[in-house]
Amino acid sequence: MDLIQKYLMKDIDVLLNCIDEAILIVDRDANILKYNETFSRLTDLMGRSLVGMNLKDIVASGILRESAALKSLEVKKKIDMNLTYETGQTATWTYIPVFDERGELVMTVGTGRDMTKLVTLEKKLKISETIISQYEGRNLKMAGDGGQVEIIYSSSVMQQVIRLGWKAAATSSPVLIWGETGVGKEIMAALIHQLSARSAKPFVAINCASIPDELLEAELFGYEEGSFTGAKRSGKKGLLEEAHEGTLFLDEIGELPLKMQSKILRFLQEGNFKKIGGNKMQAVDVRILCATNLTMDQLMNSKHFRQDLFYRLAVIPVFIPPLRDRQEDIPPLILHFIQIFNTKYKTDIKLPAKLMNRLYTYEWPGNVRELKNVIERMAIMYASQELSEEDLELILNINPRQDSSGRSLPAPEPAMPVLPPSLPKAMEQFEEQWIRQAHQMAGSIVGAAKLLGINPSTIHRKLKKGSLRLD
Structure with missing residues (x-):
């Protein structure tokens, strides 16, 4: 006591x-x-x-x-x-x-x-949130040694895809990107690379379906001098070695031959490989991204694709929805491509509102790639004249869809949108949407009017009446 x-x-x-x-x-x-x-x-x-x-x-x-x-x-x-x-x-x-x-x-x-x-952690969190919000705009641009990556979007579903890509970029785990042909899988892979700590290092891409089976191993792993007839005297670096400390993107991974699947799996497990004709193991630090237009069920249940490799590659699965399931992305994409091809071909494409609606409701079986090609076709074929509905039908049906037997399929019926209470209201909403999208793309009323082929006074009149807001 x-x-x-x-x-x-x-x-x-x-x-x-x-x-x-x-x-x-x-x-x-x-x-x-x-x-x-x-x-x-x-x-x-x-x-x-x-x-x-x-x-x-x-x-x-x-x-x-x-x-x-x-x-x-x-x-x-x-x-x-x-x-x-x-x-x-x-x-x-x-x-x-x-x-x-x-x-x-x-x-x-x-x-x-x-x-x-x-307090320091809170400041870092605010900085991170600011950066993320910048990347969540309708026009996401990233520049790096691999060139500029640009993703145009407006839909909430693509915003979620971008967020997932951002999270994936913070790791070195393998990523499997899947979606239909033309949705932008390689662009997403390039974005993940540019957002990652490896952005200053190489981004090496290879399409597994475009290289003959007998040459694919040499392309990926390289070979030593005299390994086979026709081999270079000095040997050759493989793409894995070229991508050291960077990213290797394997497109169309579902087409990878079974023999190569075993070798890729071994590399993922051990982090090293042997060149063709070589005797020693070589270690490289490479982040693997891959893509396929097959569904996950198709890839997992295929007799031609190893399930153990699938699980190794799909640590972070990223699904990019087809354009028909994210129609909000169509207007900004159209305006973006119009801007690009007007500049490239020194044209002045004009699309009446009725044709804009036709493009909006079209199913786009070829997704963003098809949309881009259609706008470029417009710029080449119709230059500065205003397109008619017949012109648009001709452009859209130049490459008709085919079924599995190669027979042409009829053009799809436009998807029916949710109807507003009246036709005038529908037209008003549609005009407002396109004017806002054009204003965001051009950055000014004059530029928006030029993109839409209308007089700037039309936009000013709508603003004055209060029927349009651009903020």
């Missing part, structure tokens, strides 16, 4: 120094009564004797910029306050005033918690 009394009465400083939080006690006149070592470290006042000094004088002299204790004495009630010190550290202080039996203020006792790490 005597020992406890000793610590409580005589050695309270020892007790205060056992507390991780900063402690400061001042009397009603702002004279410092007690403090602990944590307070000294936090305020960078180690080595100074502060007991008896007046806190007002310390602040006035600039040793401390401000004090929560003085605020507590002023308002005479509990306060919470954040302070940042010259050391760069931030603390959250809580001061509680102490009163005597007559209600007179005696002193205020403060505890301060160092929040520097938390």
Whole structure:
């Protein structure tokens, strides 16, 4: 009991120094009564004797910029306050005033918690959120050693795909991108590479279906001098070696021969390989991205694709929906491609609203690739004239769809949109949508009017009437 009394009465400083939080006690006149070592470290006042000094004088002299204790004495009630010190550290202080039996203020006792790490994390989080929000716009551009990657979108479903790509870029795990032909799988792979820590290193792409089986192994793994007839004297680097510290993109992975699947699986498991004709294993640091237009069920249930390789490659599966399932992306894509091909061919394509609606409701079996080709075809065939509905039908049916036997299929019926309450309302909504999209693409009313083939006064008139908002 005597020992406890000793610590409580005589050695309270020892007790205060056992507390991780900063402690400061001042009397009603702002004279410092007690403090602990944590307070000294936090305020960078180690080595100074502060007991008896007046806190007002310390602040006035600039040793401390401000004090929560003085605020507590002023308002005479509990306060919470954040302070940042010259050391760069931030603390959250809580001061509680102490009163005597007559209600007179005696002193205020403060505890301060160092929040520097938390504040730093919050700042980093805000920066990350700002960066992510920049990449979630309708026009996402990334430039790197592999060239510029650009994704045009407006739909929430593509926003989710972009978010998943962003998360995938933060890892080195294999990614399997799947979706129909023409949805932009290689562009997504390039985006993941550009967003990753490997963006300054090579992005090497190979289409597994375009190279004969007997040459694919040499392309991927390379070969040593004299490995086979026709081999270069100096041998050849494979694409895995070319992609060292970067990314290798295997397109049409579902067409990979079984023999090569075994070799790729071994590389994924061990991280090394042998060149053709070589005797030693060679290690490389390569991130693998791959793509297929097969569904996951088709790939998993195929007798021609190893399931163990599928599970190795599909650590992060990314599905890109077909254009018909994300119609909101069609208007900005059309305007984007019109802008590109008007510049490329020095044309001035004009699409009446009726034809815009036809493009919007068309199924686009070839997805974004088909849409791009159609707009380029317009620019080449019709230059600066206004297209008619007959012209559009001719353009859309130049490459008719075929069934599995090669027979032409009829053009698909336009999907029926959800109907507004009346035809005038439908036309008004449609016009507003296209004007807003054009304004976002062009950045000005004059530019939007030029893209849409209308007079700028039309847009100004709608804005004045209040039937259109561009913000």
